[in-house]
Amino acid sequence: MHTGVSLHFMGWSAPVVRRTAAHLCDRFTTHGIADLSNVLVVVSGSRAGRQLSATLIDVASERRVPLFLPRVVTPRGLMEFLVPAPTSSATESERWWAWIAAMHALDPSARRAICVHEPDPLDVCGWTRLAQLMDRTREFLLGEGVTIGLAAEKAETSPDRDRWAALARLDSTFTIELSRHGLSDGSMDRLNSARARLHRPIGPIVLVGVPELPGMARRLLHHVAEDSPVQALVIAPSSLADRFDELGCVRPDRWSDVDLEREVGLTTNLFTIAHNPTDQADAVLEIIESWSECSPHDLLIGSLDAEVADHLARRGPLCGVQLRRAEGRQLSRSRACQLLLAIEEYTRAWSFRGLGTLVRHADVSRWLAAQLAQPQAAWLPQLDEFAIEHLPRSTREIDPAHPEVVRVIECIDELLRVDHGAAARPEAPLAEWSQRLQQTMTSLSATSDATDTSSADDGYAHVTDILAQIAACRAPEASPRCGFADAVRLVRQQCETVRVPEPSAPHAIDMLGWLELLFDDSPTLVLAGLNEGNVPTATRDALLPDPLRTVLHIPTSDHHAARDCYLLAALTASGRRLRIVCGKVSQDGEPHLPSRLMFSCSDDAVLDRVAIWNDDNRPSPRRPPTLPPSTSSTGGFRVLAPDPSPPRSTPSTPERMPVTSFRDYLASPYLYYLRHVLRLSEVTDASSELDAGGFGDLLHSCLGAFGRSHIADSTDPEVIERYLTTELDQTLLSKFGSTPP
Secondary structure (H helix, E strand, C coil): CCCCEEEEECCCCCCHHHHHHHHHHHHHEECCEEECCCCEEECCCHHHHHHHHHHHHHHHHHHCCCEECCEEECHHHHHHHHCCCCCCECCHHHHHHHHHHHHHHCCHHHHHHHCCCCCCCCCHHHHHHHHHHHHHHHHHHHHCCCCHHHHHHHHHHCCCHHHHHHHHHHHHHHHHHHHHCCCECHHHHHHHHHHCCCCCCCCCEEEECCCCCCHHHHHHHHHHCCCCCEEEEECCCHHHHHHECCCCCECHHHCCCCCHHHHHCCCHHHEEEECCHHHHHHHHHHHHHHCCCCCHHHEEEEECCHHHHHHHHHHHHHCCCEEEECCCEEHHHCHHHHHHHHHHHHHHHCEHHHHHHHHCCHHHHHHHHHHHCCCHHHHHHHHHHHHHHHCCCEHHHCCCCCHHHHHHHHHHHHHHCCCHHHHCCCCEEHHHHHHHHHHHHHHHHCCCCCCCCCHHHCCHHHHHHHHHHHHCCCCHHHCCEECHHHHHHHHHHHHCCCEECCCCCCCEEEEECHHHCCCCCCCEEEEECCECECCCECCCCCCCCHHHHHHHCCCCHHHHHHHHHHHHHHHHHCCCEEEEEEECECCCCCECCECHHHHCCCHHHHHHHHHHHHCCCCCCCCCCCCCCCCCCCCCCCCCCCCCCCCCCCCCCCCCCCCHHHHHHHHHCHHHHHHHHHCCCCCCCCCCCCCCHHHHHHHHHHHHHHHHCCCCCCCCCHHHHHHHHHHHHHHHHHHHHCCCCC
8 A cells, every 4th residue: 555545444324415514623733823824635526515515614613713725636537637727628529529620630531430331421420429539539538548549559469440540540540640739748748747746836635435546546546645745535334344455446356246245234124126217216206205204405316217207207296206407407408408409490491490499489489579669479470470371491582572571580590699690601610609699698598587496407608608719719621611500419418417506495305316426415315216227337338338348457347346335335334224126128119127226135145136027916005195295385387377458359168069060168167168169279390291272272272363364265275274274373473483392
């Protein structure tokens, strides 16, 4: 063990966060002051850091001592703090464009060795996804202290040697592309500094419950430990010291065959087997209902499966249970990203149907109403009626004889900062499109409804930040040229991995990810989705399979399984109330495997757990349980209030009722009143071809013109046919333009 690193075993018992805060205050309080300003604390996740800082404040307040908070970072933040990247380091998007240029510069045979089915040359989005894969792989390897060149050398005897040889050439070309634009690779610079032992001076470092560390972080910690004290707080008893390495991380070989039932009490009665994600969500809600004596602050849900989390988020409010995803909501589900999707669909072909979708977006509709000085109820029906009558395909071929429709299209062109010439000039640098989209987002966010409770999650600020990063590219000539629709799609791609923090709620139960659960002091915990692939976490990487990872000495599936075995042991032994819900199939019916950790027990217990897994007769929840209503004073949706002004005329009471309308009345008296008394009907722009009524109107129009013409009394078939054909062509041209449906 390195002489500069010490281990402190804190045992299993909760509360972990409070005991950690107390330990730090005990160690760094001198002369009545808890001064941690020179201390660097490393925790597994950002939420754990916030929890620790808040608890430190509480502990210092209870002890009535002044407190200077430490700097709290994650393992990645540790590397970035010890070895800051130079200002010339390329941003993420700048690296992507360099990867795309490098791939295009590579000869076709080398590209095929990397990717058998490469994207179409004009598919900018496809090339960007490939660039993101290359960048993630390279960043991961450099974080582990391995270059792509070294990986290629180690892979010479593997079946993938040709691919890695091509990747090494691509990596060299990528570095040249960055240098050509005056940019550097921050991760490579950081690795070189770590190898040269060049890091900023630092005071004491404390690792708190960190079960694994990247290779570069380990290297840096050993260098720092030569001059500064490094302590690892291990959430485990000292009797298990042989299962942890010199930095307090798990040793995979010592956690591969642990009997969790015997060592920490992971008994069979803790498991609940449900069928699909809906059943799992309902099972979690039933468990929460059975713990009704607990307050929301004492409850915690471990969200191990995205499908189950989605169902919980939808079904919880139906049961009066407020849930909050601590990791945040997906930005791709925000109003801003819904707007991007509508813009992409519209600008892909400038279709009238796409226009109908775009103007129905809540913020666009509100902005249009302000521009037109008319409420939506005035201009939207006109747009729909025009679509029904004329079935237009493109907004670029609208007859000026319909000024109300033309005005809407002009407003949308103004909003998107495009004109009718955009179709003739389909490509522009991505940075230019990003600047235009920034202006669009600014215009719409300014009109956001202040009374809408979802405005906090509309995502405009986050999307604008992404656009600003793209627009600020220091090598704009390196950014790809593309059409407007492809530019919007590229922005949407970047939004897919971003999460928007959810606002805290006083009565909400937090849902946490697997790696954040250990560093939470809630006394009750439900794990939802404990299946193979979720826990242990699956290592699915086509470029870095386990055999190559073993040769490169980087984490394999065994490392992840050991880490997850330790985390489950720590959660079980912490003394908190625990229940575990597992699922048998996905929402699509694909079978799930039980987690191998479920069978870390005696042989007899294995048989019991196999039996409950295969017992299809076990009762499964089919509907949300009945729980006390939410304390919120408003519901989750809104219905427009009726117009208080008196109606223009009072509908007469029907004296007779046809059978079909009586059926409507039995189904819904309210809908019957709207449809049969007020005579309201649905107006839609979804038609893509003439219906029977449209054909009838067209036929009547042509025959009516014939009846009023000078040849109405003609008996010559050829004359009549020629007239009707000409009249039909003219009617089609006037109603549908040069491209009729």
